[in-house]
Amino acid sequence: MATTETLCRDCFAWTSGRVERCPVCGSLRVIAHPELRTLSTAHLDCDAFYASVEKRDDPSLLDKPLIIGGRQRGVVSTACYVARVYGVRSAMPMFKALAACPHAVVIPPNMKKYAAVGLEIREMMRAITPLVEPLSIDEAFMDLSGTERLHHAPPAETLARLAKRVEETIQVTVSIGLSFNKFLAKVSSDLDKPRGFHAIGRSEALSFLADQPVSILWGVGKALQRKLIADGIQTIGDLQPMEEVDLMRRYGSIGQRLARFSHGRDDRRIEPGSVIKSVSNETTFDVDISDIDALRPYLWRLSEEVSGRLKRKAIAGGVVTLKLKTKDFKTLTRQQHLLAPTQLADRIYRTADALLAKQADGRKFRLIGVGVGDLGGEHLADPQDLADPGFETRRKVETAMDAVRAKLGDTAITKGIGLKARRIRQQPSDKPPDGHDL
Ligand code: TTP
Numbered sequence: 001m002a003t004t005e006t007l008c009r010d011c012f013a014w015t016s017g018r019v020e021r022c023p024v025c026g027s028l029r030v031i032a033h034p035e036l037r038t039l040s041t042a043h044l045d046c047d048a049f050y051a052s053v054e055k056r057d058d059p060s061l062l063d064k065p066l067i068i069g070g071r072q073r074g075v076v077s078t079a080c081y082v083a084r085v086y087g088v089r090s091a092m093p094m095f096k097a098l099a100a101c102p103h104a105v106v107i108p109p110n111m112k113k114y115a116a117v118g119l120e121i122r123e124m125m126r127a128i129t130p131l132v133e134p135l136s137i138d139e140a141f142m143d144l145s146g147t148e149r150l151h152h153a154p155p156a157e158t159l160a161r162l163a164k165r166v167e168e169t170i171q172v173t174v175s176i177g178l179s180f181n182k183f184l185a186k187v188s189s190d191l192d193k194p195r196g197f198h199a200i201g202r203s204e205a206l207s208f209l210a211d212q213p214v215s216i217l218w219g220v221g222k223a224l225q226r227k228l229i230a231d232g233i234q235t236i237g238d239l240q241p242m243e244e245v246d247l248m249r250r251y252g253s254i255g256q257r258l259a260r261f262s263h264g265r266d267d268r269r270i271e272p273g274s275v276i277k278s279v280s281n282e283t284t285f286d287v288d289i290s291d292i293d294a295l296r297p298y299l300w301r302l303s304e305e306v307s308g309r310l311k312r313k314a315i316a317g318g319v320v321t322l323k324l325k326t327k328d329f330k331t332l333t334r335q336q337h338l339l340a341p342t343q344l345a346d347r348i349y350r351t352a353d354a355l356l357a358k359q360a361d362g363r364k365f366r367l368i369g370v371g372v373g374d375l376g377g378e379h380l381a382d383p384q385d386l387a388d389p390g391f392e393t394r395r396k397v398e399t400a401m402d403a404v405r406a407k408l409g410d411t412a413i414t415k416g417i418g419l420k421a422r423r424i425r426q427q428p429s430d431k432p433p434d435g436h437d438l
């Protein structure tokens, strides 16, 4: 086994062996790992991002518990680390957050500002490697293999210098995860937050994963987690002895990922610019359909499924696309830009339905699809619509249905309209095809 190396995150001095304190500058901010000179896949995530930006811009907030939240939706977008001490968390209803921390300062989000800061940080990442793959506004993967000669330093040091540079120039702190693949790099960046730097090497990947809950596996959402737990699988260690074929038989294609990731194997490459551009779904009918009333149930089911994916990824989009294929294989696509981004099935369906009404003129169709593009975070999605007074009620109904699904599974409930198209063959797609969860 290689000897442990220690890197100082303040003066960047390297020390052979594991030391608690940098022998050069005395800093306690050191990272020690036997593979520190060779690991090169990194994930960077900003700490309490929106809150950090607001604190930077108003130093009187520095020591205060700060919550960034949409007043309209009454949900916490993020809480600074002071507010987290009181139990405030992202996605918590604001009334609960304020019950836990009544003296918190609440600021509505300023997405434009955060997007600009996010881009500045991304540019700083691109200055050290072109292989930067953004995941969301405040996080990205970086592939630093082969950069040692350029930067005259191993990736770990280049990253530590980047973290310090971001802190000094942008005045926002970041946490870095360093490993040998994307899955472990992302897990790693969460382990030492805030202002963290954590490495997971090949030598300890298996034993580290064994104790972790299955929920940290990429693609394991709440529903699959429940299924796994019901099957007696709580930790990744419970998955490790299982055969890939058995997992695939039990859980479908995700079984392959469960088998590989549970052993710390992930061969996805870091691809610059591969953020999801649109989320769509389509279905081909067994028999061609011309009647709009017969087409609508399909459109509803597809809208629901697309909406479900947007909600799970916490994203929303400002353009709805309807796709139709005529019986003689001519493809038509029609788009509608929205006033505000949406992630709601109701709005996706109604928008696509208006487009459909213009096309359903008696022609026969063999395929129908719906997509949502121009994607971004969900924070600005679906504000109250004064021009559509019934919207608020429909939004509440949809939220209630989502809550039932979250408890009982995706097929537990649908609107009457969807029942006529319950068993349809769907072809969901996130473009580019190798899209990942945002
Ligand atoms: P995260 O990186 O998940 O959270 P964070 O940066 O606030 O905190 P951490 O230190 O744990 O990384 O998300 C980035 C930003 O996205 C966050 O500042 C606010 C926004 N966000 C929401 O609006 N709603 C949410 O539910 C989450 C998780 C994030």
Ligand code: MG
Binding pocket: 045, 046, 047, 048, 049, 138, 139
């Ligand atoms: Mg973050």
